[in-house]
Amino acid sequence: MDINTNNISALVLAAGKGTRMHSQLPKVLHTLLGEPMLAYVLDALKPLFPKNIRVVIGHQAEQVRQALQEKVSHFVMQQEQLGTGHALMQAWPALKAAGMGYVLVVNGDTPLLHTERISWFIQACRQNSADLAFMSMTMRDPGSYGRVLRRSGRVAAVVEAKDYDNLQHGPDSREINLGIYLLRISSIDHLLSKITTDNKSHEYYITDLVALAADSGLKVTALDQGEDDALLGVNTPLELVRSEENLRRKLAAAWLSRGALLRNPHMISIGPRVVLEPGCEITGPCELYGSTVVKTGAVLDSHVWVNNSIIGPRCRVRSFSHLDGARMDEGSDIGPFARLRQGSVLEENAHVGNFVEMKKTVLGKGAKAGHLAYLGDSEIGPAANIGAGTITCNYDGKQKHQTKIGAGAFIGSNAALVAPVQIGDGALVGAGSVITKDVPAESLAVARGRQQNINKSRRAKD
Ligand code: UD1
Ligand code: CA
Numbered sequence: 001m002d003i004n005t006n007n008i009s010a011l012v013l014a015a016g017k018g019t020r021m022h023s024q025l026p027k028v029l030h031t032l033l034g035e036p037m038l039a040y041v042l043d044a045l046k047p048l049f050p051k052n053i054r055v056v057i058g059h060q061a062e063q064v065r066q067a068l069q070e071k072v073s074h075f076v077m078q079q080e081q082l083g084t085g086h087a088l089m090q091a092w093p094a095l096k097a098a099g100m101g102y103v104l105v106v107n108g109d110t111p112l113l114h115t116e117r118i119s120w121f122i123q124a125c126r127q128n129s130a131d132l133a134f135m136s137m138t139m140r141d142p143g144s145y146g147r148v149l150r151r152s153g154r155v156a157a158v159v160e161a162k163d164y165d166n167l168q169h170g171p172d173s174r175e176i177n178l179g180i181y182l183l184r185i186s187s188i189d190h191l192l193s194k195i196t197t198d199n200k201s202h203e204y205y206i207t208d209l210v211a212l213a214a215d216s217g218l219k220v221t222a223l224d225q226g227e228d229d230a231l232l233g234v235n236t237p238l239e240l241v242r243s244e245e246n247l248r249r250k251l252a253a254a255w256l257s258r259g260a261l262l263r264n265p266h267m268i269s270i271g272p273r274v275v276l277e278p279g280c281e282i283t284g285p286c287e288l289y290g291s292t293v294v295k296t297g298a299v300l301d302s303h304v305w306v307n308n309s310i311i312g313p314r315c316r317v318r319s320f321s322h323l324d325g326a327r328m329d330e331g332s333d334i335g336p337f338a339r340l341r342q343g344s345v346l347e348e349n350a351h352v353g354n355f356v357e358m359k360k361t362v363l364g365k366g367a368k369a370g371h372l373a374y375l376g377d378s379e380i381g382p383a384a385n386i387g388a389g390t391i392t393c394n395y396d397g398k399q400k401h402q403t404k405i406g407a408g409a410f411i412g413s414n415a416a417l418v419a420p421v422q423i424g425d426g427a428l429v430g431a432g433s434v435i436t437k438d439v440p441a442e443s444l445a446v447a448r449g450r451q452q453n454i455n456k457s458r459r460a461k462d
Helices: 037-045 061-071 084-097 115-128 185-194 208-215 237-257 456-461
Strands: 008-013 053-057 074-077 102-107 132-138 147-151 154-159 175-184 220-224 261-263 268-270 281-283 286-289 304-307 322-324 326-328 338-340 344-346 351-363 368-380 391-393 403-405 416-418 421-423
Touching: 008 037, 008 084, 037 053, 037 061, 037 102, 037 115, 053 061, 053 084, 061 074, 074 084, 084 102, 084 185, 102 115, 115 132, 115 175, 115 220, 132 208, 154 208, 154 220, 175 185, 175 208, 175 220, 185 208, 208 220, 237 261, 237 268, 281 286, 322 326, 416 421
Parallel strands: 008 053, 008 102, 053 074, 132 220, 261 281, 268 286, 286 304, 304 322, 322 338, 326 344, 338 351, 344 351, 351 368, 368 391, 368 403, 391 416, 403 421
Antiparallel strands: 102 175, 132 175, 147 154, 147 175
């Protein structure tokens, strides 16, 4: 039977609790560079299995489903997490019904596995037409991974670290199982029911299939991948940050070689979906995540955090600024200490200075908010000037309301604009005003107590 991806289903095991992470979050949703571990595995499989990826979920299944449904064709429920063998059993009827000859099983906690490696594995399996093949690796310290046992060079079993007994199994094997398997469905079918829970964890191990297959004369192959940390499963916070650091280094180096100037590159984290155009400049420490794009000539100083934002050509982001879901058009600049929240837009050459917070607000071309302001649910016209201390009072305790500020308007310092409210083009709002009514274009609005100067000595006699 030919092995090609038209004849293989992909199955990802992702139902486990991840006890060793000591966290409420399901293990496969823990992130590396801002993306869930499981998303990496699915992205690696997608080019080879565009419409045929099944994922076994169980522990906090809804949360996993919600986070990744766009990338998955079918979810399989494993109500109780009784082990990796049990997870496979839950998916087996659907796999058989799908009518494919093979299933590629991948542990969901192997985030750095990439498409080329899977493709290579499938090619290698095609050449030696095994009934059961899996990836292995030789390590100096096999740690908590399952060990591959060979007899006269032939794979005989995989024994879990917990169950390894030197008397029974011989000196410690340094060849470990990487948790990526290709199974010929017709050959493995009758073996599945023979997996027991007779082990230290009282779980059904998928790895028991190795000895069961070898003992019944099937062809079993372990394809040794050499030392490659990227293929190791992630079970603990330490393993997670090691994998994340491994990936971070690779991505930073890749962007540098494509012409992005990264200073202190060892302190720059760039998520896998981020795009840096050649000729942008970023100084670490700095973090860029999600679908962020940094265009040519943009400069980001150190200590900047960016998520899902577009930083246009020749923009400047000064230190300690925080951008989430924002867009900066050409030549605009922010910070230091600026915060652009969801839906903030700076049009060309707009300027935001220190301690300014924006949310769902468009700051028009060349408009300025130089210091200490909150601009929420607002539309601010081109060349407007927002004085220090300006607050758009957008929330009445129940609902959010809009503020509209016209082109060239000037808002004096410490003004409170109580929304919904409109300030016309070229209008002027006096400092310290509380504006509750619309201000027509080209007029001056002053809304504050009149100043009185009272003679102190006269007051004392009264
Ligand atoms: C597993 C292998 C081990 C191998 C290692 C490689 C077994 C018994 N052992 O060990 O030989 O060296 O991977 O990284 O398979 N899962 C379920 N349902 C369950 C239990 C687990 O879907 O009931 C999922 C987990 O979410 C995880 C994957 O299966 O993504 C592997 O489970 P895990 O508990 O991490 O296995 P390891 O102990 O690492
Ligand atoms: Ca694991």
